[in-house]
Amino acid sequence: MSEGHSSKAVLIAGPTASGKSALALELALNVGGVVINADSMQVYRDLRIITARPTEDEQARVPHRLYGHVDAAVNFSAGAWVADAATVLEQARAEGRLPIFVGGTGLYFKALTAGLSVVPPIPAEVRENVRARLERNGVEALHAELARRDPRAAERLNLRDRARIARALEVVEATGRSLFDWHHEGQPPLLPKHSFRAVFLAPERDELYARIDARFAAMLGAGALEEVERLGARGLDPLLPAMKAHGVPGLIRYLRGELDLEEAATIGRADTRHYAKRQFTWFRHQLPEFEWVKPVEAGGWLAAAAGRDRRP
Template structure:
């Protein structure tokens, strides 16, 4: 058996049947497993990782190579400009478009990545948030820089006390999100969140896999992979990204390795120091991912240890 069956749109419901979801920390080997499963079944792969959706950073986000995308169709990789603050809701809408235009119909579909909120939205649904006009978004980002998080938290307390009481006064990003939703729609973000959407996959027929690698093995993989990224042109990508002159608070600018290599190129640190800092940041990120998957993914997720990957083909 291929370990993967045909999937597509369930009539009248727009849900992907027999999907395979593969989660795991960075450098855990999840993309290789997804490629193997999709290739065996003549399927497709859908990116479920927030950073791999951005363009420019091909190497630094470990996106699939040209040879891999030629072997199996890949969707939602590198389709978002770094100037965009891509969100879980935007990703879910992009997946919905793939379902509606037939890109996933009649073929095995493998969702793979390291962004836990994407998997949760895919399997459980997510509330449909309003579109935020650029002017509104820019206004509240400016206010955050000018006034600071605590003053905006007091404003939110006056305008939407129920939401404000759920947020720390120092949590600028979430405070701004609540204010911009209120500004753009006239409704509390809590109202929008209460109206949960529907899952895009059929949970009963889906397979849920999460890779839990050995910690020491993962550290070795992370360090070796970052060295390979440098050999493949990571520095050139950071130069291209820097040349765009983007807001440093944008998600793409926070990709691991960007700030560290920018500092080295600006003479603020040596390259060996920058490389070591990037490797440390990657290890810390992988640990946070593993912790999230361990505590947030339910019993339906099959936990794979090193060497277990072959068993999913049975």
Template sequence: MAGKQAILIAGPTASGKSGLAVELAERHDGVVVNADSMQVYDGLSILTARPEADALARVPHRLYGHVAPDRIYSVGAWIRDVAPVLEEIRAAGKLPILCGGTGLYFKALLGLLDDLPEVPPKIRERWRNRLAEEGAPALHALLARSDPSAAQRIDPADGQRIVRALEVGEAAGQPLSALQTGRRPGLLEPAACVKLVTAPERSVLRQTIAERFAQMMAAGALEEVAAFRTIPGAMDGSAAKAIGVAELSAVLDGTMARDVAVARAATRTRQYAKRQETWFRHQFDPSWQRLPAPDIVAIETI
């Protein structure tokens, strides 16, 4: 691993990323750094499949559960958080091992995303209030006048993306489309990284997902959601979108049977994993090594 800046491990949920990261960290004196947009949030360690105590005891882990669940968090915020962490790891003479299922985090690391400004909270809040009051189609009409190119690419019903385009445009003082150059400064050189994608066979992944959600329930996922719902603002933030929160909330409210909730959450997880795998296949170039059996193949060959 001499001369390498980092090991990057991407892949769909339940594909063996975390275990592989720990094994490689032990082999190469590494530190595992979270690159998953759900695992950054505090309050849902079970449902977001954050590393368990035994993994945390084996090697250092960073940027897991460091964000309050009511906070709005973005790829830009993660880049700002991860930059000093990478410097600390390098200064200690260790190897960063970035692991997660959020493809945009990896693209940002490698300088393959747009360089967009941070949106002030007041601007963000104003546009989100307008979305709630006026609806997505009305804001899409505004976007069509101020940034026709961006509006053409965004569905009129996609309120989240419409608001993002409007708030970034206001913060930057120019249209979002003018900022989309794909040239955000990267923190790592692509050629200086080992880049891996965990890619088990779909039938294997489906079985793993079913087994893992059952394990989550046995580990106290229902109780975790009950506690999460008591955190002020948590159910209104992005963390509440974690798969299983809505289903288990329905169980707690008495509107859904436990077995139905488990089945629905497992189905949603399979659908999400399929979308992730498709994204990685289309967005990552051939320099990313695909690993159908990461627990065996990667450890023997890296």
């Protein structure tokens, strides 16, 4: 490894099913890198198949970090991920390995390259009380309450976004300040400008949707339904992030007898497609420093990245 690795990193982002993990693995093999997860669902231990985590064979070929290290009962946050990422980034540099961050969670990459707002921990009793009111009174009532206590947050949040409305209300209840006030007081980025190279894999939409559909079918064939059944049997809060992973809600409804399997799969595929659309929009507007590359051009990009990182 060259000494240049001590100050460089590679960031590989893109919509779900765009080939990010394969590109990261190939680069890591070429340059002696470590693959670091930047996907908010692949952190969960319970969600190996339904989130298409790297296989055991792939993880044995090069070091992989921050995959499946969090229990589904944990409401894992971007702040917690940044803390974990700081640790593995330091380890990679100490080992002389190129850190390769790969995933589709825009907020993780934003935190990595632009810093993150610091919101104090929310007491468990506040969180539980807000969620109880959400279940009892519904999202509209909670949004109306938020509008009285934090009008700015209420105005900026979608009326149907249960999780974010609950989060904003938790913050104002626990701290007396708006969530958006906290956004102005943050941690510095782990990767400042000019210390990384970043790519966003951007397939054609029709090609991407076909890959999403094929992958969902493959996941079902590989045991995703049984995985979700085990998760559902834990009786976890449905508002937890792991319980809302694409495919999970529909398959749980199938297991309860509310849908047939094809209906559940249709919901899972549609949710994944909608998420992919949001990923395109989010990265385009929030992370303009990412270089957009079609997957068919990824080989050339990889060769350039490997060549740059081999220079002393």
